[in-house]
Amino acid sequence: MMDLYREYILNHYQNPRNFGKMEGADSSVKLSNPLCGDEVKVYVKFEGEKVSKINFEGKGCVISQASASILTEELKGKKKEEILSLDKNFMLKLLRIPLGPNRLKCALLPLEAIQKAIKNGL
Numbered sequence: 001m002m003d004l005y006r007e008y009i010l011n012h013y014q015n016p017r018n019f020g021k022m023e024g025a026d027s028s029v030k031l032s033n034p035l036c037g038d039e040v041k042v043y044v045k046f047e048g049e050k051v052s053k054i055n056f057e058g059k060g061c062v063i064s065q066a067s068a069s070i071l072t073e074e075l076k077g078k079k080k081e082e083i084l085s086l087d088k089n090f091m092l093k094l095l096r097i098p099l100g101p102n103r104l105k106c107a108l109l110p111l112e113a114i115q116k117a118i119k120n121g122l
Contacts, residue, residue, distance in 0.1 A: 005096040009066040016065060018072035022055040027121035031113040038064040038106055042072075042113045046121055049079050054114065063095075063103050068110035070094055080118050086111060 022028075022043035030041035038060030045053040054072040058065055074094060075083055091107050092099065099107055 009062060009070075009095065009097065012066040012069040013062045016056075016069040018053075018055045018069065019057065020055055021057060022053065025055075027117040029113045029117040029120065031109055031116070033060075033064070033105060033109055036061065036102070036106065038109055040064060040068050040110050040113050042068070042110065042117050044114065044117045044121060046080070049081070051075055051078055051080065051083065051118070056110065056113075058110075060109075061103075061106050063099070064106040064109050067091065067095065067107045071110050071114060075114065080121075083118055084115055086115070 022045065024045070025043035026046045028041060028043045030039070032039040038058070040056055040058035040060070043055040044051055054075055056068040056072055058068055071094070088104060088108060091111055095107060
């Protein structure tokens with residue numbers, strides 16, 4: 001089973017969903033992890049209290065970039081408050097692989113950026 005989850009993550013890394021700059025975004029945030037060099041910039045568009053569209057740009061390790069891709073797919077249509085309440089346990093369930101402390105920081109970078117973009121857009 002673990003191989004299937006690794007393939008899932010590699011697929012999102014090699015074929016990222018919602019990758020690219022978004023013109024007309026309601027909010028955007030760029031974050032980086034200076035310890036490893038991962039970078040992610042997210043663009044968010046709102047429709048009322050819901051996120052209608054999320055795009056990202058970035059560079060870094062497989063985990064950070066795949067996490068950004070997976071999150072953009074997962075969070076479309078969700079309410080802002082629901083997204084703001086998400087935490088590391090959500091990310092671990094979403095990725096379906098065990099992560100050590102350093103890799104967990106990589107996985108959480110896109111979620112942190114999306115949550116900051118939502119807060120900026122409130």
